[in-house]
Amino acid sequence: DCxxxxxxxxxxxxxxxxxxxxPVLKSVGTVTxxxxxxxxxxxxxxSSPPPYPQDTIxxxxxxxxxxxxxxxxxxxxxxxxxxxTEANTGAYILTATNTRLVTSTIIGSSNGNLNxxxxxxxxxxxxxxxVATALGQPATLVCGTNLRSNPPSSILWRKSNGETLTTxxxxxxxxxxxxxxxxxxxxxxxxxxxxSCVLNNGVFAPLVVNIVLFIVVPPSxxxxxxxxxxxxxxxxLYISWQPPNSxxxxxxxxxxxxxxxxxxSKNQTANxxxxxxxxxxxxxxxxxxxxxxxxxxGVLAVGPASDKVTFSTDPAAxxxxxxxxxxxxxxxxxxxxxxxxGRDITAxxxxxxxxxxxxxxxxxxxxxxxxxxxxxxxxxxxxxxSYSFLISANNSIGMSNVTCGPVLINEGIPIRPDLPIxxxxxxxxxxxxxxxxxxxxxxxxxxxxxxxxxxxxxMISSPYRFLTYTDGxxxxxxxxxxxxxxxxxxYISASNTFGMSPPQPAIWIANSTAPPATTTxxxxxPASSLATGPVAGGVIGGIILVFVILIAFAVVIYLVLxxxxxxxxxxxxxxxxxxxxxxxxxVHAKGHITKQKKAxxxxxxxxxxxxxxxxxxxxxAYGVIAGADSGKADSAFEIVGRTRAH
Numbered sequence: 001d002c003x004x005x006x007x008x009x010x011x012x013x014x015x016x017x018x019x020x021x022x023p024v025l026k027s028v029g030t031v032t033x034x035x036x037x038x039x040x041x042x043x044x045x046x047s048s049p050p051p052y053p054q055d056t057i058x059x060x061x062x063x064x065x066x067x068x069x070x071x072x073x074x075x076x077x078x079x080x081x082x083x084x085t086e087a088n089t090g091a092y093i094l095t096a097t098n099t100r101l102v103t104s105t106i107i108g109s110s111n112g113n114l115n116x117x118x119x120x121x122x123x124x125x126x127x128x129x130x131v132a133t134a135l136g137q138p139a140t141l142v143c144g145t146n147l148r149s150n151p152p153s154s155i156l157w158r159k160s161n162g163e164t165l166t167t168x169x170x171x172x173x174x175x176x177x178x179x180x181x182x183x184x185x186x187x188x189x190x191x192x193x194x195x196s197c198v199l200n201n202g203v204f205a206p207l208v209v210n211i212v213l214f215i216v217v218p219p220s221x222x223x224x225x226x227x228x229x230x231x232x233x234x235x236x237l238y239i240s241w242q243p244p245n246s247x248x249x250x251x252x253x254x255x256x257x258x259x260x261x262x263x264x265s266k267n268q269t270a271n272x273x274x275x276x277x278x279x280x281x282x283x284x285x286x287x288x289x290x291x292x293x294x295x296x297x298g299v300l301a302v303g304p305a306s307d308k309v310t311f312s313t314d315p316a317a318x319x320x321x322x323x324x325x326x327x328x329x330x331x332x333x334x335x336x337x338x339x340x341x342g343r344d345i346t347a348x349x350x351x352x353x354x355x356x357x358x359x360x361x362x363x364x365x366x367x368x369x370x371x372x373x374x375x376x377x378x379x380x381x382x383x384x385x386s387y388s389f390l391i392s393a394n395n396s397i398g399m400s401n402v403t404c405g406p407v408l409i410n411e412g413i414p415i416r417p418d419l420p421i422x423x424x425x426x427x428x429x430x431x432x433x434x435x436x437x438x439x440x441x442x443x444x445x446x447x448x449x450x451x452x453x454x455x456x457x458x459m460i461s462s463p464y465r466f467l468t469y470t471d472g473x474x475x476x477x478x479x480x481x482x483x484x485x486x487x488x489x490x491y492i493s494a495s496n497t498f499g500m501s502p503p504q505p506a507i508w509i510a511n512s513t514a515p516p517a518t519t520t521x522x523x524x525x526p527a528s529s530l531a532t533g534p535v536a537g538g539v540i541g542g543i544i545l546v547f548v549i550l551i552a553f554a555v556v557i558y559l560v561l562x563x564x565x566x567x568x569x570x571x572x573x574x575x576x577x578x579x580x581x582x583x584x585x586x587v588h589a590k591g592h593i594t595k596q597k598k599a600x601x602x603x604x605x606x607x608x609x610x611x612x613x614x615x616x617x618x619x620x621a622y623g624v625i626a627g628a629d630s631g632k633a634d635s636a637f638e639i640v641g642r643t644r645a646h
Contacts, residue, residue, distance in 0.1 A: 022108020023051035023076070023096040029113075033084045034203075035120035043094070043112050044077025051076060051107075056098045065090020065116060084118045086150070091115045121204030122149040124180065132214040134301035139187050141211045143180035143197030153201040157182050160193040189215050218301035219248035219292035222255065222273075227288075227311040234282040234316040234341075240274040241290050241306060248294035248301060256293055256302070259286040263339075283315035283342010315342030317398035320391055323374065325407035330381060330498035332407055335374035336391050343395040345370040352379060355386040355406035380499055383412040384438040414439040414494035414501040417447065422508065428482050430508070434467065435474045436494040436501065445496030447475055469494070482510045 024045040033039035044051075051057060059072050066087040073080040074096070081088070097109040127142030147153070155175045157165040165171050165182070174181040180199075184191060192215050200206035223242040230236040239257060257275045259266045261284040268275055280286065289305040323335030334350060348368045351361030364377040381387060388405035417436040424431045434447045447467040469475045482488070488510060491503040 019052065020100060020107045021049050021052045023054075023057050023098055023110050024048040025094065025096050025110045025112030027113035030115040030117060031081075032117045032119060033081065033088075035084055035086060035118055037084055038080055038082040039084065039116075040078055040080040042077050043079045043114070044074075045110075046077050051096075051098055053098060053101055056101065056104075057096050058098075060095045060097075061092055062095075063090050063092030063114075065092060067092055067116065081116070086118055086120050086148075088116055089118045089150070117150070119150045119201075119203050120148075122147065122153040122199035122201055122207040124148075124199065124207065124209065126209050127181070127211070129210065130212045130214065130297070132216055132297045132299040133187055134216050134299055135187060135189065135218065137187060139184045139191070139213055141182050141184070141195050141197075141213065143182075143199075143209045143211070145179050147177040147180055147199065149199065149201045151201050151203060153199040153207075155180055156198050158196045158198060160195070184213075187213075187215055189217065191215055214296060215249075216294050216296050216299050216301040217249035218294055218303035219252045220244040220246040221304045222290045222292055222306040225288055225290055225306050225309045227309075228274075230276065233314040235278060235280050235313060237277045237280060237286065237288070237311050237313065238274070239277060239288055239290070239311075243273055244292050244303060248292065248303065250294055250296055252292045253295040254293055256291045258289050258291075258305075261286045280313050281339060281342070282313050282319075283340075285310055285312045313342070315395075315397050317341050317400045318345060318393040318395055320393055320400055320402040322391070322402055322404035325389065325405055327381075327407050327409050328411070330409075330412050331376050331378035332381065332387065332389070332409070333374060333376050334389050334391070334404070336402070336404070337373060338393050340393075341395055341397055343397055345393055345395055347394045348372060349392045350375060350377065351390045351392075352377060352387050353390075355388045361390045381409045381412040382415050382438075382501070383409055384415060385409055385412070411498065413499040414445065414496055416502045417492050417494045417504045419504060420490060420492060420506055423476070425511070427484070429478060429480050430482055430510070431476060431478050433474045433476050434469075434492060434494075436469075439469070439494055439496060445469060445494060447477075448493045448495060448500065484510050486510050 025043050026045045028041050028043050031039055031041050054074075054076055057074055057076075059069050059074070061067055061069060066085070067081070067090070071081050071083055071088070072094075073082065079094075092114045094112050094114055095109055096112070098107050099105055100107060124144035124147045126144040131139055131141055133139040143155075155173075157171075157173070159165065167173055170185045172183040172185075174183075180197060182195070182197075191213055193213060195211045195213055197209040197211070198206050199209070222244050225239060225241045228238040228240060230238045237259065241255075243252065255270045255273070255275070257268045257270060257277065259268075259277050259280065261281070264281045264284060264286075266277055266280060266286075268277055277286075288309050288311060289307075291305045292303040294301045294303075318341045319339040321337045323337060324333070325335075326333040332352075338345065338348075348370055350364050350366075350368055352364060353359050353361045362379070364375070364379055366375050366377060368375050377389075386406035386408045388403060389407075390401055390403055392399055392401040414436050415438045417434060420432040420434055422430060422432050436447075439445060445468070447469060467475045467477055486509070488508050490506045490508065492506070493503045494501045
């Protein structure tokens, strides 16, 4: 390029010739600088002509550090790097390029290698500045984690008296860069004070981290433990004591009271020199000890225990808790837990009732030993019903009880059958279907039914019948020898391996010329506990007959009640004492037998076979009793009374 003078009057033909030259760099090796400082070094090649122009030289950087072009200042042949950081450390390739002044055309470029090291002082993430430990226990003092330093730092520990510590004896060191610490074992009161961790890399001033160690000294033994009166001596003890002679460092923070017995233990804290210990078991002897505790920063120094003393709670009635109720195979396994209250259990009783009812609890038949905690109750549990259990326990002090349940019975005695449905009538014959809603969880059983007339002018031969059924199945039955115009009473029960349901009573007036009778909706039992069954006929004569029968019944009931009142005045009662033999299902009955139009006969000893099962819900037994002296092969009876009471 030529620069022509613009001075007026200059001699034409004179000019200045400028030669453009690219920069030439060289490799400079390792350069060391300090953090937050700068470093200058020669990188331009002085054996070559200087670059022209210098003002347009720019640098690009390639390397594994974070050096930025803005940190570079270049004045051929020297380069200065400013604002150094730890991240600038690395190996780089620097490329210098310059351009023409007017056209910015690249003149040329050159590369130079650089290994930059930035030194910095020790840096560490410090640990807790205050550490507490109980006297005699080890203490760990953490200088910090993630130690960084360039060059690497040496690590040493000093006590407050200036003593430098070395490995061995009571001291163990962790000097890795990830975790710098010291462990002091078997601490003594002389270890109280400031401990220093010194980090020094020889380039910068040492970094000193100070940690204060506090030795927690436990108090001495509490004195004179005594017991005082309480409001409930069966479950409480009120304990008091005198403070220890030496209160510890820091002074006693709280006391620990420990009560132990052969069956129970309780731990309790107290801020004063007395404590009320609650929820103890009645009738037990408890060993009592008290310890003082000094605390600081979560560190507990527990002092020696007081002399052991023994105090007892008063006995009480047993304490019961429900266990599991497991229904299976027509019974319920009842379990419970019991504490005897400090006196031997003398008796355990278990009763059951229909859940949600107001009926009394009936005792189970199985015997229960005083030390038992479970029993299998096999009572007359009805399928699809839930039952509750009352468990009672006695000792010489008193009785307690607990109500458990309810538990649902899936496998049990069938419930009362549905009302029978008359499907057809012919002269002398009726056909009906029988069904039961809950027949005992898939059990195969049978329907039993009794047929008699009202009044007793016609008895169907073989009145007691069985019909086999499968769960949910409807069974059809044909009854012959039916007389028109006669009212018949049916008692229908369902049975399975677990027992027999209460009977379903139904009344039917024979009329072979009338269509089949209808029943309540879906053939189900209405809301009342005893419903009249399907009534066939639908003619005025049948209705009149029913009214006549009802009037006759009313007269009979009046006469019976009058007769019973007369008997009560004479203090003569009809009684029957029954004892069930669970082995063969028979009932031994001993009592007076009353026959129609005859006085009370002398007492007889008779063995009856009771085929019907007692309905414990209604306290009523319906069924058939077969007896040798009844005068017939078998006879139908209705026994009314409280179960297990009569």
